[in-house]
Amino acid sequence: MTRALALCALVAALVAGTATAAPSPADLESELVCPVCGTTLDQSDAPIALKMKRYIRQRLAAGASEQQIKAELVDQFGPGVLAEPPKSGFDLLAWLVPLGVLVAGAVGVGLVAWGWSRRRGEEADDEPVALDPELERRVDAELQRFES
Amino acid sequence: MTGKVQRVGQVIAIAGVAALLGLLIWKVAFDNEQGAADKLAKGELVHAPPFSLDRLDREGTLTLAALRGKPLVVNFWASWCGPCKDEAPVLQQTYERYRKQGLVVVGVDVKDFREDARRFMRRYGITYPVVYDGKGSTIGRWGIQGYPETFFVDRTGKLVGERIAGAVDIERNRETFERGIALALGDQS
Numbered sequence: 632m633t634r635a636l637a638l639c640a641l642v643a644a645l646v647a648g649t650a651t652a653a654p655s656p657a658d659l660e661s662e663l664v665c666p667v668c669g670t671t672l673d674q675s676d677a678p679i680a681l682k683m684k685r686y687i688r689q690r691l692a693a694g695a696s697e698q699q700i701k702a703e704l705v706d707q708f709g710p711g712v713l714a715e716p717p718k719s720g721f722d723l724l725a726w727l728v729p730l731g732v733l734v735a736g737a738v739g740v741g742l743v744a745w746g747w748s749r750r751r752g753e754e755a756d757d758e759p760v761a762l763d764p765e766l767e768r769r770v771d772a773e774l775q776r777f778e779s
Numbered sequence: 780m781t782g783k784v785q786r787v788g789q790v791i792a793i794a795g796v797a798a799l800l801g802l803l804i805w806k807v808a809f810d811n812e813q814g815a816a817d818k819l820a821k822g823e824l825v826h827a828p829p830f831s832l833d834r835l836d837r838e839g840t841l842t843l844a845a846l847r848g849k850p851l852v853v854n855f856w857a858s859w860c861g862p863c864k865d866e867a868p869v870l871q872q873t874y875e876r877y878r879k880q881g882l883v884v885v886g887v888d889v890k891d892f893r894e895d896a897r898r899f900m901r902r903y904g905i906t907y908p909v910v911y912d913g914k915g916s917t918i919g920r921w922g923i924q925g926y927p928e929t930f931f932v933d934r935t936g937k938l939v940g941e942r943i944a945g946a947v948d949i950e951r952n953r954e955t956f957e958r959g960i961a962l963a964l965g966d967q968s
Contacts, residue, residue, distance in 0.1 A: 666890045666915065678859035679890060686892065707892055709914030739788055746784040 654697040659687050662715065663701070666708045814922015816930075816942045827853065827932045828920035832910035835888060835896055841910050843885075843936075850877075850963035851932035852884045854947075855917070857891040858899035860926040866946035867903035873948075873960065874907040880964055881934075883907065889926065890915050931959035939963055 660672040665680035672680050672687075683704065690700045704712050716722040762770070818825045831842040854870055856863040874884040886909035888896040893911055900909060917923070921930070922942075929947050931940040940959030947956045 678861075679857070682859055682892060682895065707913045708890060711914070739791065742784050743788045746782075750782075 654691070656684065656687050656691060659691075659697060659700060660684060662713070663687075663704060664712055664714050666712055671714050814919060815938055816922030816924070816928070818922075819930075819938050819942055825938045826936050827851070827930065827938055828917065830887070830910070830912070830917050832887070832912050832917075835886075835893065835900065835909040835911045836906070841885070841908055846883060846885070847936055848934050850880075850882045850934055850960075850965070851930075852882065852960065852963065853887065853930045853932060854884065854927060855887045855889055855921070855923050855929070856927045857889055858895040859891065862946035863927045864899075864903070866927060866948065867899070867905060869946075869948040871903065871905055871907065877960065877964070882960065882964060885910070887912050887917055889913075889918065889923070929956075929959075931963040933963050934965060 657673065663672050663683065664670065665672055665675040665677050665683070667679050668675050668677045672683055686704075687700055690703070695703075701713065710717070710722075716725040718726055815825045815828050827843055829843045831840055833839075834841050852870070852873060854866075856867075870884050870886070874882070884907040886900075886905065886907060888909055889912045891911075891913060893913070896909070896911065899905075912918075921928075925944060927946060929943040930938055933939045939962035941955050943952050943955055943959070945952070
């Protein structure tokens with residue numbers, strides 16, 4: 632019991648540590664897009680991308696949070712600078728619509744598969760089982776013998 | 780029941796494919812909006828696309844409509860662009876030289892940090908009006924393909940002369956630059 636509690640405490644500490652860890656420049660560079668070339672900052676050497684990378688380093692060194700830096704860059708360059716659309720407001724649709732389509736597709740495939748399996752089952756029930764002629768002859772012979 | 784489910788599935792699949800096909804046809808057939816630069820290059824009569832943007836040289840916003848009646852040189856630039864540095868003194872000299880004739884040079888700083896742009900303006904002594912378009916909202920309507928690019932607008936708001944892609948007043952485009960200014964001022968000679 633004590634060992635289990637210690638394990639839980641360790642996991643909680645690790646999770647908390649991960650959640651509060653300071654973002655690295657590399658993390659942010661992969662989540663922001665160069666406004667001129669359209670690729671993420673870590674993939675771009677365009678002059679404006681280099682300036683943005685420098686800005687990120689300076690702001691991180693000044694203690695700014697990831698969200699603060701993103702908000703400042705969105706203010707300068709617009710929401711197109713974010714590699715992923717925000718998970719709020721109208722932009723939430725960009726996350727929900729593909730998920731909805733995936734769920735609808737899975738339901739559709741499930742329904743069709745269920746329909747097919749049901750039909751095959753019904754066909755199997757309807758079809759008379761044909762006996763082997765030799766077996767049928769032997770069964771008839773046995774029945775006649777039993778009745779006589 | 781199963782036949783019905785299968786038919787519904789088929790209808791949904793066909794409808795999905797038809798919708799995608801329709802979208803493709805619409806994109807190819809109708810989504811060919813051109814920027815002002817393309818229309819100008821074809822010789823079409825084009826009005827300068829309007830904008831309303833925050834100023835970098837002072838507080839407030841500047842609209843193109845507020846400059847109607849004045850000949851304009853509209854220059855799209857950014858502080859990180861090399862050729863923009865080369866042409867900055869030329870644009871400032873042009874503004875000073877033709878200001879008495881009513882010509883206004885308007886700088887549109889695109890996809891840039893505001894502070895970098897202000898530093899650039901201080902460094903090159905720019906005193907003409909400069910607006911900030913960090914989001915690039917003017918790019919599509921004007922048909923900007925690179926930086927810098929320069930347009931000439933006459934007193935009626937029409938684009939005149941040729942769009943200059945690259946730094947202005949260099950050997951390659953000196954005549955085009957001077958002709959654009961003359962046309963904007965209304966000098967047909």
